[in-house]
Amino acid sequence: MIRAYVVDGERLRPVDDLEQHRDAIVWADLLNPTREEEAEVERWLGIGVPTREEMEEIEISSRLYIEDGANFMTATLPAQTEGDHPVMSPVTFVLAGKRLITVRYHEPRAFLTFPMRAEKIAMGCTSGDTILISLLEAIVDRLADVLERIGGDIDGISHRIFKPNSDKPSKRDRDFRRIFQTIGRKEELTSNIRQSLMTLQRLSGFLGNVLLQSKNKDLRARIKTLSRDIASLTDHASFLSNKIVFLLDATLGMVNIEQSAIIKIFSVAAVIFLPPTVVASIYGMNFEIMPELKWALGYPFALFLMVLSAVLPYLYFKRRGWL
Numbered sequence: 001m002i003r004a005y006v007v008d009g010e011r012l013r014p015v016d017d018l019e020q021h022r023d024a025i026v027w028a029d030l031l032n033p034t035r036e037e038e039a040e041v042e043r044w045l046g047i048g049v050p051t052r053e054e055m056e057e058i059e060i061s062s063r064l065y066i067e068d069g070a071n072f073m074t075a076t077l078p079a080q081t082e083g084d085h086p087v088m089s090p091v092t093f094v095l096a097g098k099r100l101i102t103v104r105y106h107e108p109r110a111f112l113t114f115p116m117r118a119e120k121i122a123m124g125c126t127s128g129d130t131i132l133i134s135l136l137e138a139i140v141d142r143l144a145d146v147l148e149r150i151g152g153d154i155d156g157i158s159h160r161i162f163k164p165n166s167d168k169p170s171k172r173d174r175d176f177r178r179i180f181q182t183i184g185r186k187e188e189l190t191s192n193i194r195q196s197l198m199t200l201q202r203l204s205g206f207l208g209n210v211l212l213q214s215k216n217k218d219l220r221a222r223i224k225t226l227s228r229d230i231a232s233l234t235d236h237a238s239f240l241s242n243k244i245v246f247l248l249d250a251t252l253g254m255v256n257i258e259q260s261a262i263i264k265i266f267s268v269a270a271v272i273f274l275p276p277t278v279v280a281s282i283y284g285m286n287f288e289i290m291p292e293l294k295w296a297l298g299y300p301f302a303l304f305l306m307v308l309s310a311v312l313p314y315l316y317f318k319r320r321g322w323l
Helices: 035-045 108-122 128-162 171-214 217-283 296-320
Strands: 003-007 012-015 023-030 064-067 068-079 087-096 101-104
Touching: 003 035, 003 068, 003 101, 003 108, 012 023, 023 035, 035 087, 035 101, 035 128, 064 171, 068 171, 087 171, 101 128, 108 128, 128 171, 128 217, 171 217, 217 296
Parallel strands: 023 101
Antiparallel strands: 003 012, 003 023, 064 068, 068 087, 087 101
């Protein structure tokens, strides 16, 4: 599918007929293009549209290059970021003269919100380079929103770890299992956002060199600001990643503390009940000659001795603060 836009008073207006508005189109957005659509754009602009396999190459030379007078830039962008499992796929931006061509196989949210906003508000989108920078700004704003949401979720996880909602060990164990799963999902999402920001950082550097000879100072200033924003978001994503690792270690530590507390209870119980067991074992022997065998107070004395031998260790542990 090809979505084409023309300039209408510094606004973008979508058009349906590519052939009729061939000379006026400033942005052609190819979403899941067929081979026929790719061939149509190639005949129109005289450039080769990269295939999906070529877009997925990880070499910088395969993602940022100049060919037939057009600038090809590919970045990995997330879609469906409302959840914790975004769809990551490359998007190629092609600056061919005054036109922008985008090739993609998924639906990042910025590609939905930016055209609607550019239709209603005069954003200065008069050519391919201004549209590209405005689109990149919308993409970076979206990634910033995602990182902000991740930061809020991480704060909630921290609260659940260090201030559990229940005092029951069994319920805390179930909470910790859910926390482990949540931490794993947040780490995956943060890693994907970092990967996207790294590709955008390389793209913005390449685009800055492309626009270096531009006479539009405002355009060069915007790309510099965009590069600084991407760098700051990359640092913030690294901070969130480090915080997630800390929370993972803290969760493991809390689980170990819970397990140690359970083992301590069993150890103390074993020590407390060991002396009564020894007393019971002694008086449970069936020798014929035993001094207390016919003693009238032997049974209550044995019970008293077992209780005393259990209470004394308990009081000792309590005094030392081990319970």
